[in-house]
Amino acid sequence: MFASFRAELLKIRKRPATWVLALVWCVLLMMLGYVFTYSFAANPPDPPENQPAAVQQQEEALNEQLLDGLLPENLLENLFANGTFSLGAAIVLILGAMAAGSEYGWGTLKTSLTQRPGRFGLLAGKALALGVFIVLFVLLGLAAGALSSYGVALLQDAAVEWPPLEELARAAGVGILTFGAWGFLGFALAMLFRGTALAIGLGLAWALAVENTIALLPIDSDWWKGFRRLTLGENTSSVGSIFGDPNPAFGIPEPLVEPERAAITLGLYVAVFAAISLFLLLRRDVT
């Protein structure tokens, strides 16, 4: 298994697409999490002439709140509670799908398996290597967020106060669970469809369209809420609330799941997706 892990690490590390995804992730986080918000809040549009003073004061307070949220002391709240980090879910889903699915497209699964690793060893090595890169993407996200918030502090001439190390470690854990669940969803889909295209297409459709639709549907019943509590998207946003409530300016709905329970659910998703992948690789012929 360790030999396969080393082989997989080499493959992912040397793959240009891995680093393109890493770059896209960092740019996405900085742009959508900081640059756009800062640009809007720091340079608000001129209010209409007949706007009441009370509304104007309310908007100014909101902008102030948005700018405060971008400062280093609110790093984890902005990244996790406001959902900025969950933007990376789609990126790691693609990473996971590539780690498993490309082997089918290139026909390299047969080449690798005939070298000796055994199906379990090969999959375990792949999963571990994907795990390492998921950790790396989480750390890159935290670093990109920290850099952006530092930039905002400089621009605002504000004090630079970082969250305590303990909180940063917890954030890394939350990020790993979140990215792990989405990354291994992509991994399992690629194993299921024996390729990357359908896995990425369906995975993104689920992440971006279905999950959002589920969250927005105005169905107020217990069974619907029960179903929503199980979805990946709901648990992703709920686990982020461990760092505070989302900024009201973003209009994010209240989380349905306790953060601790959401963390456990995401961990279970990782295990289930890995188990499905193993089952598929062990059971199927490699043609």
Add this chain to the structure above:
Amino acid sequence: MAATVSREPGREERRSYPLVETRGLTKRYGSRITAVRELDLTVERGEVYGFLGPNGAGKTTTLRMLLGLIRPTSGEARVLDEEPGSPAGLEKIGALVESPAFYPYLSGRDNLRVMARYSGAPRSRIAEVLDQVELSGRAKDKFKKYSLGMKQRLGVAAALLKDPELLILDEPTNGLDPKGMADMRGLIRRLGKGDRTVLLSSHLLGEVEQICDRIGVINKGSLVAEGSIAELRGRQGLLVRAEPVEEAARIAERLTGVEEVEVSDGALRLATDPDRAPEINAKLVSAGLRVSELHPAEQSLEELFLELTGGETV
């Protein structure tokens, strides 16, 4: 079928099993398609075994089953006395199945690094096998930039990483130009020397004839013949061209030791011992016939193949 193996001077190891043995090996896809049917195959240690058959005969399916890539529906297979696909067996097997498949964004050397990590082969083997397949000069180039011949050679290099006892090569000359094919044949011949066993699947009759010690012919999933090429050619005979041919045929039919007489293209094919040529010549000449040609007639491998496969093209 005991075989004595001596891999190191002064050390002898007796192995009582063939390197590859299948009994009743069958692979069905659904209820209608039987890719391989009740296959009994034996490959002995140290031989270069040619696995011959038309396209779609079941060659690649069989090889995939031997490597554990696909599971048989029924029957048994042992490879190096191990279950197909078990890490213990694969440790001693090198394989190139169908087209060579590698990571296009990695160089030839890095592809071999990945494979060496999977197999546990020492890193020093990478340079050795690159030399063996004469690819050292292009080892730093990306796989996607390789020509087909180079890709095939990299496939063989990966198969050699473990210095395997058994080398399984599936159509290794597919798509190569004549020079590439000649180079590959030379390489396989070199690799087959000594103790190493080679199981070579091919649809190129000349290739098999030049390289292999023994062949197995598969058709529609079943093994229709197995043995050395000489054994399979079987019946020896004489080709006689004499005038008038009808009279020559009548005389030949009466000769003792001539089992069968066949007339084709104005010549006689006699199923008999070629050593009887002078005696037969004398009989025909003494009967007043003009004999213009008389020599041993060998069934070509192509004729043999067509006979065994019922005329299926390769």
